[in-house]
Amino acid sequence: MTQNIEKIVLIRHGRSAHVHAGWIDLAGFHRWREAYEAAGVISGEVPPPELAALAKNAGALVASTAPRAIDSARLLAPRREPLTSPLLRELDLVPAAVPLRMPLIGWAFAVGARYLHRAVTSQPRLTPEESERIAAAARWLGTLARQHGEVLVVTHHSFRTELAKLLLAEGWQAAEPRRRSSHWSAWSFSRRR
Numbered sequence: 001m002t003q004n005i006e007k008i009v010l011i012r013h014g015r016s017a018h019v020h021a022g023w024i025d026l027a028g029f030h031r032w033r034e035a036y037e038a039a040g041v042i043s044g045e046v047p048p049p050e051l052a053a054l055a056k057n058a059g060a061l062v063a064s065t066a067p068r069a070i071d072s073a074r075l076l077a078p079r080r081e082p083l084t085s086p087l088l089r090e091l092d093l094v095p096a097a098v099p100l101r102m103p104l105i106g107w108a109f110a111v112g113a114r115y116l117h118r119a120v121t122s123q124p125r126l127t128p129e130e131s132e133r134i135a136a137a138a139r140w141l142g143t144l145a146r147q148h149g150e151v152l153v154v155t156h157h158s159f160r161t162e163l164a165k166l167l168l169a170e171g172w173q174a175a176e177p178r179r180r181s182s183h184w185s186a187w188s189f190s191r192r193r
Contacts, residue, residue, distance in 0.1 A: 004192055004193050005149070005190050005191070005192060005193070006142075006145035006146060006149060006150075006190065006191050006192075006193055007145065007149065007150040007151070007188060007189065007190045008141050008142075008145055008150075008151050008153060008167065008172065008188075008189045008190075009054065009058070009150070009151070009152045009153065009186050009187070009188045009189075010153050010155060010160045010163065010164060010186065010187045010188075010189070011051065011072070011076075011152060011153060011154050011155070011184065011185070011186045011187075012154075012155070012156065012157055012160060012181065012182070012183055012184065012185050012186075013041065013064075013066070013068045013069045013071075013072040013154055013155070013156065013183065013184075014041040014042070014045040014047060014068065014071070014072040014075065014183050014184060015041060015042045015045055015183050016036055016039045016040075016041065016042065016068050017039040017040050017041055017042045017043065017068070018032075018035050018036045018038075018039035020032050020035075020036075020104055022103070023101040023102060023103055024101060024102070024103075024104070024107070025099075025100070025101045026098065026099075028101075029104075029107045032104065032107075033093070037066055037090070038067065039067060039068060040067040040068055040070075040071040041068050041071040041072055041075065045071075045072075045075060046075070047072065047075050047076050047184055048184055051076055051184060051186060052075075052076050052077070054152060054186075055073075055076035055077040055080070055152050056077055056079075056080075057150075058077075058148075058150045058151065058152040059144075059147070059148025059149045059150045059151060060083065060144045060147070060148040060150070060151045060152070061073055061076070061077055061080050061082045061083070061151075061152050061154075062082055062083045062084070062085065062088065062141070062144065062151060062152070062153050062154070063082040063083070063084050063085075063088065063153070063154040063155070064084065064085070064086070064088035064089045064090070064154065064155050064156060064159075065084045065085065065086045065088075065089060066089055066090065066156070069084075069088070069154045069155060069156065070082065070084060070154075072154045072184075073152075073154040076152070076154070082154065085137070085140065087133055087136050087137040087140060088137055088153065088154075088155045088156075088159065089155075089156065089159065090155075090156035090157070090158060090159050091126070091130055091156075091158045091159050091162065092127075092130070093111045093158060094111070094114065098110050125162075126162065130162075134159070134162050134163055134166055135166065137163060138163060138166050138167060138170065141153060142170075145191075146193065157181055160187065161181075164179070164187055164189070167189045168189075171191055172189040172190065172191050173189065173190055173191060174187065174188070174189055175187075175188035175189070175190065176188065
C-alpha cells in the first residue's frame, strides 16, 4: 500500500448462527432480533480467501461488539485480536407496526417500508442518535486509517450502508461502482493523505 493512501474496507459479517423458521408477530420480531444480536457465526463458516489475505496484512482490524462480527473478524485473521467498538453495531431496525403474523422476510419488508415512508415524507431516515454514532464511527475510522494506512472493519448491513454514504460525502472514493450486500462482501474506500 502506498504511504500516501488511506483505506477503509467495510466488510459485512459472516452468516449468523441464529436460525429462525415460521411466522412471528411484532413481539416475536423483537425476540428474534435479540437472539440474532446475541448469536455468533454459523459453525463451519469460512471467509473468502482474498478477504483473509487482506486481513492478515491490514494495518488495523476492527469489529462491532456483536458476537457475529467478532467471530467473523477472528475467522478472517485467527492470529489477530480485533479492536471492537459499539460504534460499529447494527442500526436499531424497528419495523413498521404491522398487526400481523408474518415470516421473517415479511418483517424485513416492514423495516424497509418504514425507511421508505420516512424518505417519501421527508422525515430523517435515522434518529439523531444513529446519525451521531455513524459520524463518530467515521471519525474514529478516519483516525485509524491515518495511523495504520489500511483498516478492515467488520460490521453490519444497514450500518455499513449509512456509513458508506457518509464516507462518500466526506470525500472518500469508492473502489467498487456497484456494491454487493451479501455476507462477507467488502466495500473499499480510499483517500489521499
